[in-house]
Amino acid sequence: MSAPTVEELRGALASGRAADALRAELAETTTATTLVDLHVGASTVPVPVSALRQVIDLLEDLSEGRRVTIAPADLPVGTQVAAAVLGVSRPWITRLLDRGEIPATRSGSKRRVALGDLIAHRRHLSQRQREAISNLEDHIEQEAATARHPSGVPSSPRPQGFFGRIKKGSVPQMAEASLSGHLTIPIDDFEWAA
Numbered sequence: 001m002s003a004p005t006v007e008e009l010r011g012a013l014a015s016g017r018a019a020d021a022l023r024a025e026l027a028e029t030t031t032a033t034t035l036v037d038l039h040v041g042a043s044t045v046p047v048p049v050s051a052l053r054q055v056i057d058l059l060e061d062l063s064e065g066r067r068v069t070i071a072p073a074d075l076p077v078g079t080q081v082a083a084a085v086l087g088v089s090r091p092w093i094t095r096l097l098d099r100g101e102i103p104a105t106r107s108g109s110k111r112r113v114a115l116g117d118l119i120a121h122r123r124h125l126s127q128r129q130r131e132a133i134s135n136l137e138d139h140i141e142q143e144a145a146t147a148r149h150p151s152g153v154p155s156s157p158r159p160q161g162f163f164g165r166i167k168k169g170s171v172p173q174m175a176e177a178s179l180s181g182h183l184t185i186p187i188d189d190f191e192w193a194a
Contacts, residue, residue, distance in 0.1 A: 008065070016063030019056050026052060057123075064126075073116025076105070082113045086122055096121075 026036070026049065035046040061068050079097070083090040097104045097111055102121050104113045 012063045012065055015059040019059035019063060022052065022056050022059070026056070057119075071115055073114060073119075075115040076107075076112035077115055077118070079111050079113070082118050085115070085118045086125075 034049060036049055036052055038045045038047045038052070058068055058070075077085070079090050079093045082102075083093045086093065093102075093113075094111070096102050097113070102113055103117050104111045106112070
């Protein structure tokens with residue numbers, strides 16, 4: 001698979017913005033409304049809310065760079081195709097089916113999974129990944145705020161890195177950077193580096 005072109009990236013960004021705008025508009029409508037007026041140019045078309053939700057899902061897939069094919073949700077697919085859709089191995093799919101994480105039916109010795117159930121599972125996984133990333137970002141921000149000292153009290157502004165002089169044949173003592181875990185080695189500590 002080749003790298004996306006600039007036009008594809010622009011289209012993905014526009015799709016994401018459109019999905020967000022439609023989702024916001026849909027959230028403002030009442031749940032009792034079954035039709036929503038969609039304005040296209042000078043025309044107004046009444047669209048069922050369920051169809052609009054499908055359009056939002058389509059736009060989200062496009063914004064994530066996925067190629068989109070429209071197919072019935074109840075289309076049965078085998079485990080090999082299910083594995084390809086989710087991007088995992090066939091044995092992994094069979095484990096998911098055995099655990100009941102994805103509903104499936106048996107047709108003789110073959111298992112069949114509804115395409116809609118696969119897509120719902122993929123969306124669920126994507127949502128969990130986004131939540132995990134958000135939680136990690138929050139955790140990193142909290143760590144950065146308290147990185148000065150575990151008690152929350154700012155430490156002295158002493159530079160981190162080597163301290164003392166390095167003698168031939170000795171191992172330098174190092175101070176570890178508090179947040180990143182990398183070692184900081186200031187060049188100013190070495191006479192020979194000047």
